[in-house]
Amino acid sequence: MPKNIFHIRLLVLLPLLLLLSNKCLLHAQSLSNRINKTIVFESDTLQLDSLSLVPGSLKISAMDTGDYELDQINALLILKNKSFIGKPLNIEYRRFPYRINKAFSHKDTNVIEKNLYEPVNPLMINDAEPNDFLNLSDASLQSSGSLSRGISIGSNQDMSVQSNLNLQLSGKLSDDVDIIANITDQNIPFQPEGNTRQIQEFDKIYIQLNYKDRVSLLAGDIEDKSSDTYFMQFTKKGQGLMGDVLLLSETKKKDTTAYHIKVSGAVAKGNFRRQSIVAIEGNQGPYQLSGENQENFIIILSGSERIYIDGKLLTRGQDADYVINYNSGELTFTAKQPITKDKRIVAEFEYSDQNYVRTLAHIGTEIKQKKWNFSFHFYNEQDMKNQSNQLELNDQNIAFLRQIGNNVNQAYYPYIDSVGFQENEVMYKKIDTLVNGITYDSVFVYSTHADSAYYRLKFTLVDQGKGNYVLTQSSANGRVFAWVAPINGIPQGNYEPIILLITPKRIQMYHLNVSYELPKNTFVHFETALSNNDVNTFSTIGNSQNVGMALRFMLKNTARLPSKKTLSAEKRWKMHTALHYETKNKWFDYIENYRDVEFVRNYNLADSLTQATEHFTGLNLSFDQADKGHIGWSSNVFLIPAYAWHAIQNQFITDLKLRAYTLQINASLLNSQSQKDKTLFLKHDELFSRSFRYFEIGLHEQMEYNQFKQNDSLTPLSRAFNEIAVFLKQNDSIARDYNYILQYSNRIDQAVTGNHFSTSAIAHNLKAGFDMLKFANHPLRFTLSYRNLRYKDSLAATQAPENTLLASIDYQGQICKGAIQWGLFYELGSGMEQKNAYTYIKVANSQGTYQWIDYNGNGIEELDEFEVAIYKDQANYIRLWLVSNEYIKTFNNKLTQSLGLRPAAVWYNKKGIKKFIARFANQTTYQTQLKQTAADFISTINPFYSNLTDTALVSTAMHFRNAFSFNQNSLIWGLDAIYSHSKNKLLTVNGFESSNLNDWQFSGRCRIFKDFILKLNYYHNLNTKNSEYFKLKNYRILTNSMEPILTYQFDNQLTASILYAYIQKINTTGEERSYTHKLTSEINYRMPKRGSLLTQISYYHIQFKGKTSAPCAYEMLEALQPGHNGVVTIAYQTTILKNLQMNLMYEGRISTGVAMIHTGSVEIRAYF
Secondary structure, eight states: OOHHHHHHHHHHHHHHHHHHHHHHHHHOSSOOOEEEEEEEOSSSEEEOOSSOBOTTOOEETTOOGGGEEEETTTTEEEESOGGGTTOEEEEEEEBOSSOTTSOOOSSOGGGSOSOSSSOOOTTOOOOOOOOOTTOOOOSSEEEEEEEEEEEEEETTEEEEEEEEEEEEEEEESSSSEEEEEEEEOOSSOOOOOBOSSSOOOTTOOEEEEEETTTEEEEEEEEEEEOOSOSSOOOEEEEEEEEEEEEEEEEOTTSOEEEEEEEEEEEEEOOEEEEEEEEOOTTOOOOEEOOOTTOOSSOOBOTTOOEEEETTEEOOBSTTSSEEEETTTTEEEEOTTSOOOTTOEEEEEEEEOOOSEEEEEEEEEEEEEOSSEEEEEEEEEEEEEEEEEOSSOOOHHHHHHHHHHTTOGGGOEEEOEEEOOOOTTSOOEEEEEEEETTEEEEEEEEEOOOTTTOOEEEOOEEOOTTSBSEEEEOOOBSSOEEEEOOOBTTBOOBSEESEEEOOOOOEEEEEEEEEEEEETTTEEEEEEEEEEEEESOTTOOTTGGGSEEEEEEEEEEEEEEOOOSSOOOGGGSOEEEEEEEEEEEOTTOOOSSOOSOTTHHHHTTOOGGGSSSOEEEEEEEEEEEETTTEEEEEEEEEEEEGGGTEEEEEEEEEEEEEETTEEEEEEEEEEEEEOSSOEEEEEEEEEEEEEEOSSEEEEEEEEEEEEEEEETTEEOTTOEEEEEEEEEEEEOGGGTTTEEEEEEEEEEEEEEEETTEEEEEEEEEEEEEEEEEOSSTTOOEEEEEEEEEEEEOGGGGGTSOOEEEEEEEEEEEEEEGGGTEEEEEEEEEEEEEEEOBEEEEEEOSTTSSSEEEOOTTSSSOOBGGGEEEOSSGGGOOEEEEEEOOSOEEEEEEEEEEEEEEEOTHHHHTTOOTHHHHHTTEEEEEEEEEEEEEOOOSHHHHHOTTOOOTTOTTEEEEEEEEEEEEEESTTOSSEEEEEEEEEEEEEEEETTEEEEEEEEEEEEEEEEEOSSSEEEEEEEEEEEEEEEESSOGGGOEEEEEEEEEEEEEEEETTTEEEEEEEEEEEEEETTSSOEEEEEEEEEEEEEEETTTEEEEEEEEEEEEEEESOSSSHHHHHHHTTOOSEEEEEEEEEEEEEEETTEEEEEEEEEEEETTEEEEEEEEEEEEEEO
């Protein structure tokens, strides 16, 4: 697409999108585009979101606007102050529900004639050479993206090569063939944030060809889904090929026959997992998702999750029910979804499993005619057992896996490897020890001695009392485990030097589906499936258990009931009847669960009953009418002959609306019996409401009575509860302007005491919510949930009453045409805080963000010896966050406030005192997020408490910033004063780490001549850091700096400046002192349509007192050395051809007693 057309589209679409976004903000009932999250810069560029940001909405704690650049349209944050790399930062922004620079058009622009007055001469041949190098775009094919190749080399690093390809194509290859493509060679996929309802996958690479909407071929990242199959349910992501063909033919009777063929083959990206989560009273999360083999650290495939509470599918989003961190596998629920001990949480998701290369294959054929439908599907998913990505399996490992057969949970194998001393790993030595007169041999202890630390161990978390090792505090760059002696022969730890060897697996399924339409709206449906599930393809033991079969039959009829009144067919009641039967044998296995998420609970099925031959049959009868609603009854019989288990369930469902009244009932009764026990499960859920002109009132009741009996005695599995709620909410007639709800509910739980039910807990719940959307300049959203839980009988002695309060308020207001803008967001809740752990991993030279400085000279990498690299040639490490199994219950609150004063918005053209006041501007922001263990009410709701030394304060991230400006828009002179204050506290496995930064900045500028600008900056800040375990990291640096800058600007092409700075830094808790004189000259020469040249030369003279090999000295010296230092930077960018750009960069650095370090790079970038 020509660039000028793209810009015209953008200029036309941008105001429309802004108007649409404002309309969405004002009239959506519960949708909010506010995003709050924590980010960590691993490099100088970070993708914030998949959608475009609202201008002026970004707020970042602890950072000034001069520390970063923001590309609002592409949601790219570019870091200018490299000291923030690796630090967690709280950010807040609003975003549009679309990507602004994405091309939109109602009609295909390719059909527009370019010049109506000069038609194209078909006999003219144009021999002119095109001057658009690598321009793939034309009238029918649009392209965007770039291809770059670069080389970096330096005296302090080896040569490295960088390459990047990013290409997007869309359009027509011919009249009948369309193409859509997204191609990139980036090796690290970008996982989007799981805090929005809709997400865009940045890492999706594909090429798709479509022929006449009949044939489709997709290569690259594919997503294959099952369709219209009962037993075969799956949604799989992979990398491979997928083809889709649709053929149509006519019979002699003029009926159309459709043949649909679908074929796919790929390497799987992940495995399916269904996980039941135990809900904790008042804990909104995060809840840790784990793998099928109980892996604690997993990566969830974005968008693959389905989260259920009490059988209801939830919606993702900060303004909805939950958010999820795909990279750490953490699930957190919002204030709109309060979590109690009674909630039944189920998560279904796909996660990345790299144990083996796993292949996928699916073939599906479907034939449709007027009255019948036939389909056949084959699915194959298997691990390549000879291509293991886990620890390299040796012959002993494989022989062990062959012996265990299908008992894959017993595949634990010792991992103690004698590899010799490795200085950059956590190594152990083997010793014998005597404890209480007992000699223990083969005890492994952490060691850094090269003459004895020969062993590499891998540890697995086991149940407490089943292991001999525990995780301990250490400065080592990695986790360290310590041996603990058994007591009376009973182990005292929870880790063992063993690993679970994962077996290669294979699952296959054949599925046949036949449907036929009989006369009078009667349909018969038949399905059968054959599964072949081998959980250990290394072993032939138990292969007779691999193959299973399932069958399903259904007969349905729909008929319209006669009516005495003359009514159209649509107004008459319809009757639906259905008879169904299904069975599966003991060894039938599914790809993904095909039954309802609550099926096992609804039928009181024990785990031991699920692996058996089943027979399930039933009859359904229902009536519905478009205006009145629905009423239905069903009766089902469930048989498991092997356990002499049978169950009968009757269910009644109605949803009726009669004038202003609404009635909803869902009631069921289950009776089941086996050789050992029998159960009775009665439950009902009713809602009755009455609508008035402006509001609606109603009553909602839920009751469950679940009785388990053995020998006429109640078992502890028996449970019962009754919950009644009354509510008042808005009527649909005013929902566009106001949304509100006020609800009170009371729940009584019962448990078994002796041989009867007795009250075990009583809960009182209050819920309130209010959305005011009528006033465009004052949208307000508010939610509140309070719960009081008291235990009864024997539980009252051990369980204290619990009070849970969840609240959120969101307000964005402006008055006087935006001269005064005020924003407020407050959130209150409770959850769990994980003890953070991290390690540093060495990467290719200059490709990391941290550097290692061997402060103690022992040659061993230790956690307190890593610093954020200021210069790229030193950035050889990255920080990797580790998942910890240690959590602390916390009470959380979050507050974001902003106040902007811009008198110029209303008085920019006034005179007198108003014109003078219009020169002032002030912007204040305050952000805080507190997590603490103090349970008293005042501490819980107080967002301003930030005493870092208080042990009850587990985690905090606070930032205050006030920017005052005078003559901000003047080209002659202006004044600025900025104050910022940030506090951070983090809980790690080695204790607390905290930082506290107070910063003042005063700036004045004046145009002394036409082309000369003088600017004077003064900085005063106090930087305090404390580490509970790493005492070397503790310091308190007071900094004062004066910085005059003289800038010469000529004709917007040449800018030259000279800077002098005097910087004084004092560590008030130690002897370190530094006095720095800095002199910098900079020339920036811009050549329109050709390129630019930037040169910067800096000289530093540093007087330093104290020990230079310490974190405090590194912070004060900024990676330089005492004495004379010089830094030279030259960057040259030029456009060789219209679509070809070259970038040259050189950086040189020299210090007293250190040889000069040279770093250079060259990059060629071609734009499509």
